[in-house]
Amino acid sequence: MTRTPPHDEAAERAVIGAALLAPHLVADLAGIVQPDDFHRPAHAALWRTLVDLHAAGTSGDPITVTAHLAETGDLGRVGGAPYLHTLINAVPSTANATHYARIVADHARRRDVAALGARLTQLAGCGADTTDVVTTGRALLDAAPTPAWPAPIPLTARHRPRPFPVDALPAWLADMVAAVAEFTQTPTDLAGCIALAALSTAATGRAEIQIRGSWHEPANLFTVVILPPGSRKSAVFAAMIRPLLAAEAALVERTKPVIVEAELAQRVAAKAADRAANAAANATASRDRLLADATAAAMTAEAITVPPLPRLVADDITSEQAASLLAEQGGRLAVLSPEGGIFATLAGRYSGTPNLEVFLKGHAGDMLRVDRRSRPAEHVDRPALTLGLAVQPEVLRDIAAMPGFRGKGLLARILFAVPENTVGRRRIGADPIPDTVADTYANRLRALVLDLADRREPILLPLTPAANERMLEIEREVEPRLAPSGAWAHIVDWGSKYAGAVARIAGLFHLADHDTTPESIGAATLDRAATIGAYYAEHAATAFDDMGADPVVDDARHVLAWIERTGTERFTKRDLFTALSRGRFRKAADLDPVLNLLTGHAYLQPVAAPERRGAGRASSPAWLVHPDVLRPSGTVQPITAGRAS
The missing domain is CATH 1.10.10.10 (Winged helix-like DNA-binding domain superfamily/Winged helix DNA-binding domain)
Known part of the structure; x- marks a missing residue:
């Protein structure tokens, strides 16, 4: 009864040492051996730490494990850093780690059996009736604890990303997002991302964020939500985009008289130029003066521009059409759609050749010039394009394989959201969107569109000193993650644009929070934008993981x-x-x-x-x-x- 319980300390050391040498083995070994299977408490604590680090997507190498244990105050309890090196040196070969893990698990089961035997021995030694001992023994065996399930190891080194942080949005926007998500029984991510695209549509080309020196970011975003069919994407889009279409209609009505006046002035000027030209052509005297008058009249007619009908939103559009609309609309346009067909179009569905330049430059604000034989040259000095889409998971994987999408940087410009699918768990008869919430959202968004529509030059929004310090903190936090061994090494192209994306979101929040625009973006606004940025960072890792999924x-x-x-x-x-x-x-x-x-x-x-x-x-x-x-x-x-x- 005083015999040492069955165990194999050498096997325990070999399992942990192998995991320290090759952290990727933890996923397989955790399916065989659990922390409680280790006889030595220090080994159980070490194995629990290794499994927890792996589940969190962190490599369990000796340096990381030592730092983690030091931070939690457990390093001394497990023998200190020297003992970790002792464990590593005790490994004959990591190839035998599975064999050692089975030995440890087998000894743990033997200890369970030995414990049951000890209890039966105690009963037999108490002088109890033999029949009672046998009956009790059978009951003990029936009630014997079965081996507990080991914690499941994630299929990839990531967790389900966080839900959309609705509270970080401006209040009138947050109320609408929550109400739409409740009524449609969809994840808040869908309405939240479209709300950001709606803000971007209102501000596209009308505002720039001045971060530091010559570093400016335009206030436009590319957002893409990934959800399967039947997720009510169209219903959410309709609710969130309807005020933009109403604002577009109001702009059209406001512009029609101006168009009529300009067309009439153009016709009058053209006729005056024709008369002056005829007079100069038929003159025998004072011909130079009449020719100068005709030239001036022609230039006057040429200078009169008929404004186009305003256009805020496009849906199914080619790159060529997008370039033409950008040129016509002063460099401002939004492509909003509950489908992902635009990606196939960009990949060359109609032309046979991928054409990403309009969207790349439309996000960055770089000058766009398009020359075609059959049409006049189109020039946009600072194009500003918004993209707001909801696509199916299959589309996400398709675009990863489309030529140039990753290499030319289009995917790096997109804020991806991969929300949890609610289909099959939706509540029937959910409360409709309250009228006060819908009206406030529509009025605020419409007012923002109309107030900014007439600006020929964008508002410049600098950061306050406190906000600039906060931006520097973000940049310092991001930079190590972009290193070859960093957490964002596999999405370094996306991560390199992270700080700029946070600044863009802060600029949109700033415009949405104020009826009259103050001079500078404050630190509190930037912090709320950083909360949204953290959300998109997690979802980007998930999206890129899915794009290259096994x-x-x-x-x-x-x-x-x-x-x-x-x-x-x-x-x-x-x-x-x-x-x-x-x-x-x-x-x-x-x-x-x-x-x-x-x-x-x-x-x-x-x-x-x-x-x-x-x-x-x-x-x-x-x-x-x-x-x-x-x-x-x-x-x-x-x-x-x-x-x-």
């Missing part, structure tokens, strides 16, 4: 989504194949790599096959589902981030 990982997510949607606790391979689309899994064997991946990541646990008796087809393999998969999604903790993560 097909097996993508299929595994699809299976997990089915499990969550149906609440399935146990299923057979036949059940799964019957329930899923033949377009994704054409034969049952296609499920094997997916089930192996989910089992290895501890989302599933195979059920022992029943003993086969007699002839007939063998029963279909079965799996149990990890309880965490079936918990409400709200219990999942997002990655913590600083103000400008």
Whole structure:
């Protein structure tokens, strides 16, 4: 009874040492061994730390683990930094890590059996009736704890990104976003991103943020929300964009008299120029004076410009049409659509050749000149283009493969949102949008459009000294993440534009917060913009991850989504194949790599096959589902981030 419980300290050291040497092994090893399986408490604490770091997307190398344990105050309890190096030196080969993990897990099960045996021995030694001892023993065995589920290892080193931070929006905008999301039972991300696109449409080409010296950012954004079919994207777009279309109609009505007057003046001037030209042509005396008069009259007629009908929003448009509209509208235009067809158009659906220049320059504000043989040259000094789209996940993966989209920087300019899909969990009979909320939103957005529409030169919005210091903090926080070993190394093109995107959002908030525009953007406004920026940073990582996703990982997510949607606790391979689309899994064997991946990541646990008796087809393999998969999604903790993560 005083014998040392079964354990193998050398195997425990080898498991942890291998994980320190090769942190990528944690995902596989965590499916075999749990922290409580380690006999030595220090080893259990170390293994729990390694699993937690891996789940958070952080490499569990010795330096990172040492720093983490020092920060939590646990470094001394596990033996200090020298003991970590002792563990590394104790590893014969990381290739045998799985073997050592099974040894540790097996000894843990043996300790459980030994504990049960000790209790039965105590009962037998108390002089109890033999029948009672046997009955109690059977009850103890039936009640014996089954091995606990290990924590599931994420399929990729990221968590589900955070929901849209509605509270960071201007109050009148936040109220509308929340009300639309509630009425349509859609994620707030959809209405929130379209709200930012609506603000951008109102301010496009009318404002610039002066950050520091010659660093200016135009106040226009590219936003793209990724949601599957049936997500009510069109309904949300209609509610959020309707005031822009009403403002556009008001601008048209306001401009019509000006157009009529200009057309009439142009005709009168043209006729006067014709008469002057005829007089000069027929004159025999004073011809030089009459020729000068005719020239002046022709120049006067030429100088009269008939303004075009105002246009704020376009939908399905080619790059050539976008360039023409930008030139016609003074360099200002928004492309807003609940579909992603514009990407196929940019990739050359009609022309056969990708044409991204208009959108690249329209985001940056770089001069645009287009020369065509069949049409007059088009020149836009400072183009300002807004993009607001909602696309399906398949479109996101398609654009990643389109020529030039990543290499030329178009994807780096987009603020992606990948919200949680609410289809299948929507509440029926949700409250409609309150009239006061809808009216306030419509009036404020319409007033912003009309107030800024007549400006020929953009408002310049500098930062206050405090806001400039905050911007410097953001830049300092971002720069290390862009390093080859940094958190944003795989999206360095996107991350390089992060600080500018935060400044643009701050400029839009500044315009939305004030009826009369003060001189400078304050630090509080920049902090709210940084909150939105942190949201987009997490979602960018998810979007770029999905664009380059491993097909097996993508299929595994699809299976997990089915499990969550149906609440399935146990299923057979036949059940799964019957329930899923033949377009994704054409034969049952296609499920094997997916089930192996989910089992290895501890989302599933195979059920022992029943003993086969007699002839007939063998029963279909079965799996149990990890309880965490079936918990409400709200219990999942997002990655913590600083103000400008």
